[in-house]
Amino acid sequence: MSSSVSQGRIPAHSPPNHVVWRRWAGWLALIVIAYVIGESAEAVLPAAHLLAPLVAGLALAATGLTADQVPARLNRTCQAGLGVLIGSYLNPNTLEHASSAMLPLTVVTVATIGLSLLAAAVMARTGRIDRASATLGMVAGGSAAVISTAQDHDADSRTVAFLQCLRVALVAATAPLVVHWMISPQSTAPVTATPYTGGGWRVVTGDHQGIGLLLLAGVAFAGVLIGRAVRLPSPALLGPMLLTAAITAAGFLEEFAPTGLLRAFLFTIVGLDIGLRFTRPAMAHIRRLLPLALCCTVAISIACAGLAWLLSATVRIPLTDAYLATTPGGINAVLTTAVATHADVSLISSVQSVRLFIMVLLAPLVIRLFTPRPRPVGPGSG
Template sequence: MRWVLLVLATVGVTVPLDRLGVPSAALFAALLVGIVLAITRLAPARIPRFAGLAAQGALGVYIGTMVHPDALSALGPHWPVVVGVGVATLLLSIGAGALLGLHRDISPLTGALALVAGGASGLVAIARELGGDDRVVAVVQYLRVAVITATMPVVVTLVYHAERSSHAAAAAPQSHVAPWYLSLLMIVVLVFAGSVVGRLARLPGSGLLGPMALTIIAELSGWSFGLAVPALLVSVSYMLIGWQAGVAFTRESLRAIQRLLPAALGLIVLLNIATAGLGVALSKIAGVSMLDGYLATSPGGIYAVLATAVETDSNVTFIVATQVLRVLLMLFAAPLLARGFVRLTYRRASTEASSDPTAVADARPAARTSS
């Protein structure tokens, strides 16, 4: 009955949010419903691990299908500048995350993952595996996407004086889309093979990054055969990821996150302003408009960015290619960043313990007792 309640309530919240155009509506609904049911002790104890890994893999394939050779070729000779802007965005995110990590309620690693500007759903999916608190990462990442998505129309109108196009613009339809059963078969193969390859390569977050890497290779090599992830599967994956974080909430953790939100909101605003400055630099160097530079470097809400670009007759292919590169950079860099945080913390702990004779002396009797 707990599972039935969780599923029905999540679907009931997802449908209206999706109609309102809320980004990643299923993930937000699952997170919200999971929190409410967990606080009222009506949620399942936990989400099965295999279900979480399957959701990571499906999401990795979905993100991988965003990479198209024709879109990336739109960057032309400006791709080093775009990569440099992505690296600068990553460094700004790390700096903001380090400041957030000074808060007494979270660790520096959790703060860094919470403010990495790209791939919010993917980061939430692997946050626990990387050693962070996925509850904090989920709330702050979704707050980041929500703030940027909500402020984008205001900024575009008031700052860049953009107007909606008088003619309807639409993205070019995909030339070939595989039948749903073939897509499902390919997804299963990519998820299984990607997870195995990721583990053999000792890739952190292998459940997400392994399938995503194989999908990108298939897309760029022309061997994807029109692979398309069904919308229902994407929504179910979002729900599983949201539930995984939501049902783990307690009243104490909710109070801690409430204390954290003002600082997180302030850092999100500062990050948005800083990346807008990078957009100005990108527009000057790449020779695109100021609006194109802003949309290309917006640190979140890739679907809202795409919709705004289409409505304002912006350079859609350039903006999409830049955004996809940013998301891929963030998702691949975040696990390496997490591994670096863990190693640094371990070295500091070892150094402090070895330099404290009292701590060493206290540890020896405890070791004898436990043996």
Template sequence: MAIDPEPPSRLASFAAPWQWLLLAALSLVIAVILEVAALPAALLIGPMIAAIAVGVSGATIRPAPSLFVAAQGIIGCMIVSAIEPALFRTLLSGWPIILAAVLSTLAASSILGAMVARWGSLPGTTAVWGSAPGAASAMVVMADAFGADARLVAFMQYLRMIMVSISAALLARIWVDTGDLAHEAIEWFPRLVVPDFPMTLAIAAIGAFGGRMSGIPGATLLGPLVLGIPLHLGLGLDLQLPEWLLAASYAFIGWTIGLRFTRPVLLHAARSLPQIVAAIVVLIGFCAAIGAVLAATFDVDPLTAFLATSPGGMDSVAIIAAASGSVDLSFVMTLQMTRFLIVLLVGPPLARAIARRMSRGSS
């Protein structure tokens, strides 16, 4: 079933600068409201919600892909700055449990995707690809090559990212005492340190854009890690990430995700939306149960374990973990990266096999 073209809207008739101004203003208002409510990652969630609102209202603006890549490079550097040598010992000592957690998540998402495809009204094998817990971009490309509806796959992938981001931020608000953090003054424009700041920008740019040139899905986030971790841990390089740079990166990531939601896509997915949302909620709950096991095994707090196992995007999870204050960002991102690499290798072939099996069964 084809998706109907975007209907004309009053917002679409506005010039691009006015649309950007509206998006920026709405993002600021929502972010301030969330900050006042002490919700972690308000600088990500606010722009994301604002982008969904203007996207559904017919906005035609989209962030340049290069800005999204640059933003992921900055988030990669933020992850690098949180990595500690002691974590690798933890990872090596508990690798059987971590591997079991990753494979369990992959199996659960595959089963849920097959169930949505069987019981829902999504065309073809779209639900299988949309439920796969891999890099969203990788799954969209693979789905399109296999004949599934790529736009609906993107809708499912990014809807899950949004639901995970909001649920994780709400849980962080409940579990983390932000009373002291709320009174800490944020230095938005600190003195830039040489060579720390220039090296941070270089690692972000070379790692992210080099990763994109490699053609490997997710390499825009992994590139800065591959380049930065040896420099940070081996040579003792300190990365400087001023708040204004992080806030801009959060906004571009939130806008890129939110603007993918348009009215035609939402209307097309409306019939299957209850099944899609139910599958995402079940998957989040399943990952939370795995997180409870990890919390007891590795002696980490429940929020750290939840973020480490949550089926959202690595960049959004990293932002929420960093904004939560007491979360062990190093532990969260090590597990997220481990799952990402395994899913990157196993996810597309597994989804393709399930999709092919379902196609034979329905023929």
């Protein structure tokens, strides 16, 4: 008799191989369907490959059609891919374009972080949500990465997703209208933010797709190992992100970041994973949170517009460029608007990319610093 049985424990049995394969085939089919839904919504929905699968997963969970969650292994793999994507933003071209405005950019980034923390404190105090969820929900940038790591920081991923998606939708909807108002009061046709696809059927940014995929897998795997070895918070995301940033900033390799189809599938998995967590009680809580969340998001957007005015006056760049460079996230819609209005895309992309990198890197540290730790319970604790 085995020791586990003699101690009164029943050993766990792995499911048969055909059950495992059937489960993974079901998840693959669901992800492909969610991707198709997101692709079809590109023309009408901001961040469609994130939001449309989220809504689809929400519908499945709210109607009780499924109670399953995206497998943890798949979720970690997705985080590693997102880490490589965000790390690739810190490339030599980005650093060169941002260097001329580094001091004002630093001030704007610090101010944006301060605004996010202030809004999070208001949300936590008056909205009856925990500080970690409020902080991650109000982080202005990197919505997909922030949402995917919410559980790593003991945050409610549904609340984080709701707050992040509300911010992205607000920025995407208002940026074209604000820029149109700034540059052309006489024009009658508003600027339309068409989808920023950036790659079509390509899966990595380089010309050699096979080699790029191998490099992507190697960097992601090595980054996760390094992240675990040095005990980074969210090692599956921050490890690959920091390793990719080091590689691309040094100018060694720049052609393995996810793009096009692969990037869309990464966003699809994140959206689907969060959508499946929306139960009916969670929906009721979010509905009560909407007025306060909308007020805080609008306040941050207005404050960032004020920072844009200061940046424009300091660095002497057009106000429209400064506004698009300092919007609180929504990078795809912002870049699309910049292209459509003939703005300085290089500057805007650089400022947004560097700030996105900094915000995603600092979010876990901010959680640790500003979230009170529970007091130990035991003799002498009272």
